[in-house]
Amino acid sequence: MSRDALKTLFHPFASGTVEAPSEGERILFLGAEAGFALPEGFAAELSAVQGFRPFYRQLQAQRINVTPDIEGEGYDGALVLCAKHKGENEDHIAEALVRVREGGLILVAGGKEDGIQPLRKRIEGFGLSVEHMPKYHGVAFWFARPAEIKALTAQLAKPATEVEGRFTTAPGMFSHDRIDAGSELLASRLPTDFAGDAADFGAGWGYLSVELATKSPRIERIDLYEAHYGALEAARANLLANCPKVAQRFFWHDLASEPVKDKYDLIIMNPPFHEGHAAEPSLGQAMIKTAASALRSGGRLMLVANRGLPYEPVLSENFKEFGETCRNARYKVLWAKK
Known part of the structure; x- marks a missing residue:
């Protein structure tokens, strides 16, 4: 705009x-x-x-x-x-x-x-x-x-959109009419034995949070951080509908400029990277730095990104270890350890 x-x-x-x-x-x-x-x-x-x-x-x-x-x-x-x-x-x-x-x-x-x-x-x-x-x-x-x-x-007026019969979304939200292919790739690599405190940075309407809570039923708590108010409210409804027994909190939050007060054992994210029509990796880089400060010692970050986005240098600067889990023609899944 x-x-x-x-x-x-x-x-x-x-x-x-x-x-x-x-x-x-x-x-x-x-x-x-x-x-x-x-x-x-x-x-x-x-x-x-x-x-x-x-x-x-x-x-x-x-x-x-x-x-x-x-x-x-x-x-x-x-x-x-x-x-x-x-x-x-x-x-x-x-x-x-x-x-x-x-x-x-x-x-x-x-x-x-x-x-x-x-x-x-x-x-x-x-x-x-x-x-x-x-x-x-x-x-x-x-x-x-x-x-x-x-x-x-x-x-x-636009009615709510149903995605795969499990999620409710609305126009204006990221990937409101389908599961994003990058998020789907990251979801396929989420742990099945996670038992600590997790956060979903840039949670959107809650797909990755639901997937993590479903794959790792022993999860202690998941906190969702999202800048789009409507998407966060949709995520609240989607978590309640899909995994009501999991402890969950929701934060309307600008991860690029507002600090995160809590500490986590795992942070997952599919960071946004567009400013207008051009690729702009600075937002994702800022979110990675915020994630590093919000992880406990030994905590892990898992993220998905377009293959061409240069997130590896900021991972190297802010984490003890990092690497690539997998990639396909469009996306790569990266991990980092605090």
Whole structure:
């Protein structure tokens, strides 16, 4: 998401094309990101929603009122900042329709990479009176919340996804419609005799945690750390459904910048490595360093990564021993001992 999309979002107010909401009004901001300045005359109370922990913390630092999940209803209007996942964008518009009062403004913005033009045409296809304006390499469009929304939300809201009949996920989560092939490779190498305290770093919707708890039934406890709030809540439900007797804890956490207080005997991870469309290994490297500090002496790290990612040097710097367990055409499974 570029900062341009934020500027695009607020431009209709800044240019005077759309009347800025006044004092006493409440505006919901879905997909909120930090780095914006409210246009002159924008005096409404802004309630931001951001479930991605790093962005949430940036909004807090900007002193924006922000929650990880949507709260309340009867808003006077809503802003929707689009991201790259079509299903998530449509779901946010559906939420705005439900949470905003009849006649309230719903304003949506994004860049070409967010699919903003097809999204605008889709909303226009519902017969709504939609206005739009291009700016800063993106498009903003807006409409009034209609009186009848049931048919609209039925088409826009995205139901939960079932994966292999065992896991519940939702659009916007990593690999929400299938088990990730890298995670599957790591799962095939998880221990069957582990009996200590484990953590799953970047746990997503909980696949690897369920696999570890299933393969090693004598596990003492597993803690899941995840930056995506919705994915963590899905993981909570998936662990409860698949291995309810295992002691488990859940942490909404930015592993690249927030320290981990507990110590573990085993940490498993499939670290994210993309920033936009480019491979960016620094996040995985930061997570490996965090794992090293969170392991007890003799503790082990197991991770899966794309074959080309250079994680071996950071493993060498932070662990007594490390090596490669296996690889296939796309992925490698690495281990390290503290």
